[in-house]
Amino acid sequence: MLSIRNLNVKYGQIHALHGISLEVETGRVVAVVGANGAGKTTLMMTLAGLLSPAGGEILFEGTALPKEAYKILGRGICLVPERRRLYANLTVRENLLMGAYLRKDKAGIAADLERMYDLFPIMRERIKQYAGTLSGGEQQMVAIARGLMSRPKLLLLDEPSLGLAPLMVQFMFKTIREINAEGVTVLLAEQNAFQALDMADDAFVLETGRVLVSGSGKELLENPLVRKAYLGVKH
Amino acid sequence: MTQYLSGILSLGLIYVIATVGLAVFTGFTGLFSLGHAAFFAIGAYTAAILTYFYGVNFYLALAAAGVMSGLVGFLIGYPTLKAxxxxxYFxxxxLGFGEATRVLLENLSITQGARGLPGITNYTTLPVIIVIAALVIWVAWNFVHSRHGRAAIAIREDFxxxxxxxxxxxxxxxRSLIFSAACGGIAGGLFAHYFCFIQPSMFTAYMSTxxxxxxxxxxxxxxxxxxxxxxxxxxxxxxxxVANIWRLVAYGLLLVLIMIFRPQGLLGYREISLSGIRDFFARFRKGARS
Structure with missing residues (x-):
C-alpha cells in the first residue's frame, strides 16, 4: 500500500532521515519504534506532506503523493499528530466534523459520528464540551476519532500513548486493533516500544534516522539488540 | 434629540458592518489586520466617485464599493497569504497597506487629493443602514456556521x-479577507453618503485600530x-x-478594563442567544431569592 524508498529528510543542515526504506502492506498494523530523535515524527510529518523530502520517493497505492499537505488527506492518508493538535476552542462534535471536512455525504457523516461515540463511549458525554477542556486521554480519543472521520485508508498515529496513564495506554492499543479490524491500515510511531511491538504485525526500529532492524512485531520483541536498546532488558 | 440619537445609531451601525466583516477575518480566521480603514476608504471613494461624478444609482454604487474593496483585498491578500x-508579519x-492607500488617495486627481470630496448627496438613511447591517450580520452568521466557517476556525486554532x-x-x-474587505467597502460607501464629505485623513490607522x-x-x-x-x-x-478632553482617556480606560476583567472579550467565543438570555435571567432571579 505504502512504499518508501531511500527517503531523505533534512531540517536545514540537520539530516534527520538517512535513506529510509520501508513497506506498509494493506490491512496491517505497522509500528515504527525508536528513541527520542530517531526520526519517527519526521517520518510521519513527511508522509502527511508537512515536510518535504530532500530525496527518495514515497509511493501510495503505486503513485507519488501530492506536494501540498491539504491534498494528502484526499488520497486517503490521515495523520493523528503528536500532542493531538485538536482545535481547542471548538467542541468535540465540531472537531469530529472537521475531520469529515472533505466529505459531502451528510448521512454517512452522521452515521460515522455515531460510530465514533460507540468506539469511545466517554466522548458521547463530552459532545458539547470544548476540546481544550478535556483530559489528555480524552483528547487523544478525539484526535483519533477526528482522523477516522475522514475515512482514511491509511491512518498515521504519532505517539498515541504520549502522556497517557497506563490503563489508558492499554485501552488505546486495544482500540487501534479494533480500528484495524474494520479495515484501516495503521502506521504507528511509538516510544512505548514493548507494547507497540507486542501489538503490531510488522515493525521497524529507527535509530538516528536509519532503519536499524525490521521484521514482525513478535520477532523484534525477541531480538536481543532491540531488547537491550529499547526494552531495557539486561543480559 | 431623536435626530442626534439616530445619528449616533447610524454611525454605530456603519461601524458594525465593517466590524462584523473584520470579526470573520480576525475573530474567526485568526489573522490581525491593522489596515482595514483602507478598505473602508476604498469603498467610500468608489461609491462617492460613482454617484458624484457619474450619477450612478446609489445602491449600485454601494455594490461596486463592496466589489472594489473585495478586489483590492484579493490583490493584497494573494501575495501576502500565499507567502x-x-x-x-501579516x-x-x-499596516503598510493602510498607510499606502491613504497616501495614494491624497495624491490622485480623481479623489481630489487632500481636499476631499465635498457635497456628496445624502442617500444613506437609518432604515437603509439597518437593513444592510442586518443583511451583513445574517451573511456572516451563516458563513461562520457553514463548513467554510468551521474550516476558518480550524485555521485559527491550529493551521x-x-x-x-x-x-x-x-x-x-x-476567502475571509475578501469577505471582510467587501464588508468594509460597503460600510465605507454608506459612510460617504451619510457624512456627504470624505477626505483621506478620515481613514487613518486610528480607524483601523x-x-x-x-x-x-x-x-x-x-x-x-x-x-x-x-x-x-x-x-x-x-x-x-460633555467631558470633551477626557474622552480618549475614558476610551482607553474602557479598553484596559475589558482587558483586565474580560480578557477573552465581552462574549469570548459565545453568542447572544434567546435561550442564553433566558438562562441568565433565570440564574439572576434564583440568585436574588436565595
Whole structure:
C-alpha cells in the first residue's frame, strides 16, 4: 500500500532521515519504534506532506503523493499528530466534523459520528464540551476519532500513548486493533516500544534516522539488540 | 434629540458592518489586520466617485464599493497569504497597506487629493443602514456556521492541523479577507453618503485600530460580541462629549478594563442567544431569592 524508498529528510543542515526504506502492506498494523530523535515524527510529518523530502520517493497505492499537505488527506492518508493538535476552542462534535471536512455525504457523516461515540463511549458525554477542556486521554480519543472521520485508508498515529496513564495506554492499543479490524491500515510511531511491538504485525526500529532492524512485531520483541536498546532488558 | 440619537445609531451601525466583516477575518480566521480603514476608504471613494461624478444609482454604487474593496483585498491578500506570512508579519503588511492607500488617495486627481470630496448627496438613511447591517450580520452568521466557517476556525486554532484535515489554508484565509474587505467597502460607501464629505485623513490607522479593537474587545470567535463592542465604542465617546478632553482617556480606560476583567472579550467565543438570555435571567432571579 505504502512504499518508501531511500527517503531523505533534512531540517536545514540537520539530516534527520538517512535513506529510509520501508513497506506498509494493506490491512496491517505497522509500528515504527525508536528513541527520542530517531526520526519517527519526521517520518510521519513527511508522509502527511508537512515536510518535504530532500530525496527518495514515497509511493501510495503505486503513485507519488501530492506536494501540498491539504491534498494528502484526499488520497486517503490521515495523520493523528503528536500532542493531538485538536482545535481547542471548538467542541468535540465540531472537531469530529472537521475531520469529515472533505466529505459531502451528510448521512454517512452522521452515521460515522455515531460510530465514533460507540468506539469511545466517554466522548458521547463530552459532545458539547470544548476540546481544550478535556483530559489528555480524552483528547487523544478525539484526535483519533477526528482522523477516522475522514475515512482514511491509511491512518498515521504519532505517539498515541504520549502522556497517557497506563490503563489508558492499554485501552488505546486495544482500540487501534479494533480500528484495524474494520479495515484501516495503521502506521504507528511509538516510544512505548514493548507494547507497540507486542501489538503490531510488522515493525521497524529507527535509530538516528536509519532503519536499524525490521521484521514482525513478535520477532523484534525477541531480538536481543532491540531488547537491550529499547526494552531495557539486561543480559 | 431623536435626530442626534439616530445619528449616533447610524454611525454605530456603519461601524458594525465593517466590524462584523473584520470579526470573520480576525475573530474567526485568526489573522490581525491593522489596515482595514483602507478598505473602508476604498469603498467610500468608489461609491462617492460613482454617484458624484457619474450619477450612478446609489445602491449600485454601494455594490461596486463592496466589489472594489473585495478586489483590492484579493490583490493584497494573494501575495501576502500565499507567502504564508505569520500573523504578526501579516499585521505589519496590512499596516503598510493602510498607510499606502491613504497616501495614494491624497495624491490622485480623481479623489481630489487632500481636499476631499465635498457635497456628496445624502442617500444613506437609518432604515437603509439597518437593513444592510442586518443583511451583513445574517451573511456572516451563516458563513461562520457553514463548513467554510468551521474550516476558518480550524485555521485559527491550529493551521497545521487544519491543513492535515484537508483545508487549503491559503484559500480559506483569502476567502475571509475578501469577505471582510467587501464588508468594509460597503460600510465605507454608506459612510460617504451619510457624512456627504470624505477626505483621506478620515481613514487613518486610528480607524483601523478602532475596528480591530472592537473585534478583540467583543470576543474573538463571536459575531454578536463585536457588534456590541462596535456600538459601545461609537456610543461611549458620544455620551462623553460633555467631558470633551477626557474622552480618549475614558476610551482607553474602557479598553484596559475589558482587558483586565474580560480578557477573552465581552462574549469570548459565545453568542447572544434567546435561550442564553433566558438562562441568565433565570440564574439572576434564583440568585436574588436565595
Amino acid at each position: 504564508k506570512l505569520r500573523t504578526d 499585521a505589519i503588511a496590512t 497545521v492541523a487544519a491543513e492535515m484535515m484537508g483545508v487549503n489554508i491559503f484559500i480559506g484565509r483569502l 478602532q475596528l480591530t479593537a472592537a473585534v478583540v474587545a467583543g470576543g474573538m470567535g463571536s459575531i454578536s460580541g463585536p457588534v456590541m463592542a462596535a456600538l459601545i465604542f461609537i456610543g461611549v465617546p458620544e455620551l462623553l462629549r
